[in-house]
Amino acid sequence: MASGRSIHQHLEWNSEPAWVLPDWGEPVMVAGILVATMILTRRRGYRIFDKNRKKRYGLLTTEPWLQPSEDISFSDTDSCDGEDISTTRHLLKKRRCCFATFHVPDTSRFAENYHSRILQRFPFLIEMFYWIITYTFYRCTSLLSESIFSKTGIWNVAQDHGLAILEFEQFSSLSFLWPISELEVQQWFMNKHQMFLTVLNRSYALVHIPGSVGFIAWWYCVAPSHDTFAAFRRTLTLTNFIAFLIFICYPSMPPRLLPQEYGFLDTVRHDNAQSVWMEGKYVNALAAMPSMHFGYSFCIGCTIMYYSGIGRKMLESGETRKWKSWALLYAIGAIAYPSWTLLTIIATANHYYLDAIAGALVVVVSFFCNCMLIGLLPLEDLLFWCLRLDKPVPTTGAKFLRR
Structure with missing residues (x-):
């Protein structure tokens, strides 16, 4: 590290600071993406306030994407309103998951509640709800990690872990596997390409969250079926929760926060490229391992490659083969986005190479194990029953079903 230290002492920051968003800019950007998607994916022809709704949208609806499940059965059970079970009959639903069968309340009885009809009109609200829950769990990672390592001091533990990664x-x-070190990559940009480094700083600060949310919105709109979209969503959700456990149990300091003698420079903040998702109460600064920046981009890249149709002999029902030019464009984007992200996180000293590899491995494990989250469906059914909500039918893939 001696060479890195000596070079660092002679570096000067001479790039032009780029524009800076106000604190409310990014949340408004993300909210705008979500609201726009909610409107674009609304159920056409469905009215929240409809005098004839009981005739048109009853349990036995005539709309092809709202057919009643074959798993519905009738049974006597306790009434949620405290009525006598001997005089009250309610719908039960059989939920088969994880090699077991669960009997849960059928929430279709709440289909005419206005908050259920709002969700039926705007089914993307459910996706927004899922990600709010995920973000809430992320917020807990730093608190739990600090509690676990309160005696030894989480900062010292995270620094030791970061140095252990460098040593490995x-x-x-x-x-x-990495003939060029992270420090050498950053020094190359600092010596000759600081303007390019400024672009990378902005990319790290302003692309990850809005870009990921934007992709989720786009994939909800264009996925061939909701099952395909749900597989991506479950993979990303499981990726998050596995990463959160690692954040809690193995806090790791990113290169930019290591002591100055290791030669790394915090280029993102040095270039005044702060983001509300990178500082203060919104972020866990000691969560370098694994890299969710690369994990997200890798998952998104794989999904775009799937969407391109390249390498797929069979297409989904209703899906058409893309023109070669479009397929090639999607394939290039599928490779370019995670590659750009990898360059960004290394050049800005926000992650180690090993962080990126771990992020990709977590995504792969999550993909092959994502079906385990289906086991939570009975809990979801109970939650909707408690809220007196009927789960909306998603609009993803509806255009393929109607062909």
């Missing part, structure tokens, strides 16, 4: 990269038998 340099001296393990796998060091050949």
Whole structure:
């Protein structure tokens, strides 16, 4: 690290600071993406306030995407309103998941409640609800990690873990995987390409959250079926929760926060490229391992590659083969986005190479295990029953079903 230290002492920051969003800019940007998607994916022809709704949208609806489930059965059970079970009959639904069958309340009885009809009109609201829950869990990671390492001090523990990662990269038998160190990458930009580094700073600060939310919105609109969209959503959700557990149990300091003698520069903040998602109460600063920046981009890249149709002999029902030019464009984007993200997180000293590899591995594990989240469906049914809500039928893939 001596060479890195000596070079660092002679570096000067001479790039032009780029524009800075106000604190409310990014939340408004993300909210705008979500609201726009909610409107674009609304159920056409469905009215929230409809005098004839009981005739047109009853349990036995005539709309093809709202057919009643074959799993519905009738049974006597306790009334949620405290009525006598001997005189009250309610719908029950059989939910088969994880090699087991669960009997849960059928929430279709609440289909005419106005808050249910709002969700039926705007089904993307459910996706927004899921991600609010995910973000709430993320907020807890720093608090739990600080509690676990309160005696030793989480900052010291995270620094030790960060240095252990650097040592592993340099001296393990796998060091050949990264012939150019993170420090050398950043020094190259600092010496000759600071304006390009400014672009990377902005990319790190302002693209990750809005870009990921924007992709989720786009994929909800264009996915061939809701099952395909749900597989992506479950994969990303499981990726988050696995990463959250690692954040809690293995806090890791990113290179930019290591002591100055290691030669890394916090270029994002040095270039005044702060983001509300990167500081203060919105972020866990000691969550470098694994890299969710790269994990998200890798998952998104794989999904775009799937959407391109390249390598797929069979298409989904109703899906058409894309023109070669469009397929090639999607394939290029599928490779370019995670590659750009990898360059960004290394050049800005926000992650180690090992963080990116771990992020990709978590995504792969999550993809093959994502179906385990289906086991939570009975709990979801009970939650909707408690809220007196009927779960909306998604509009994803509806255009394919109507062909």
